[in-house]
Amino acid sequence: MTEHTFSIIKPDATRRNLTGKVNAVIEDAGLRIVAQRRIKMSRAQAEKFYEVHSERPFFGELVDFMTSAPVVVQVLEGDNAVARYREVMGATNPAQAADGTIRKLFAESVGENSVHGSDSLENAQLEIAQFFSADDIVG
Ligand code: ATP
Numbered sequence: 607m608t609e610h611t612f613s614i615i616k617p618d619a620t621r622r623n624l625t626g627k628v629n630a631v632i633e634d635a636g637l638r639i640v641a642q643r644r645i646k647m648s649r650a651q652a653e654k655f656y657e658v659h660s661e662r663p664f665f666g667e668l669v670d671f672m673t674s675a676p677v678v679v680q681v682l683e684g685d686n687a688v689a690r691y692r693e694v695m696g697a698t699n700p701a702q703a704a705d706g707t708i709r710k711l712f713a714e715s716v717g718e719n720s721v722h723g724s725d726s727l728e729n730a731q732l733e734i735a736q737f738f739s740a741d742d743i744v745g
């Protein structure tokens with residue numbers, strides 16, 4: 607089934623000028639970038655986005671990181687896009703990520719791990735709505 611998922615190219619990757627290289631891996635995997643914008647996340651946006659992790663010990667560090675430099679927010683379209691993009695990203699910890707995945711190729715640590723991808727179709731819809739309106743998505 608054709609789905610939309612939400613992706614973020616995180617500050618560690620934009621800082622190292624890796625946006626194009628990450629996008630090449632996404633496109634080579636058969637996912638289409640149907641919306642994309644480079645933004646500086648506010649603290650309020652980052653806190654809302656990662657609200658599910660607000661009780662975790664790394665929450666403050668995570669919000670500091672996500673607001674430390676620009677990010678690229680994206681909507682990706684494709685067959686089974688939510689699960690497919692999770693595969694393409696690789697494990698949260700790059701040391702455990704499979705060869706060829708974005709995190710294996712580019713991530714620096716479990717915190718600074720280059721990309722975000724939605725973990726369910728329901729979350730994808732909520733996350734897309736936080737950053738894009740329907741008009742922004744051109745399939
Ligand atoms: P994301 O939600 O960003 O796609 P994920 O679903 O693979 O990543 P989560 O468990 O949802 O992983 O964690 C969200 C983010 O919080 C991670 O991507 C990472 O940036 C950060 N994070 C997770 N665990 C740790 C940790 N132990 N120490 C520091 N940061 C962490």
Ligand code: MG
Nearest residue numbers: 722723724725
């Ligand atoms: Mg997650």
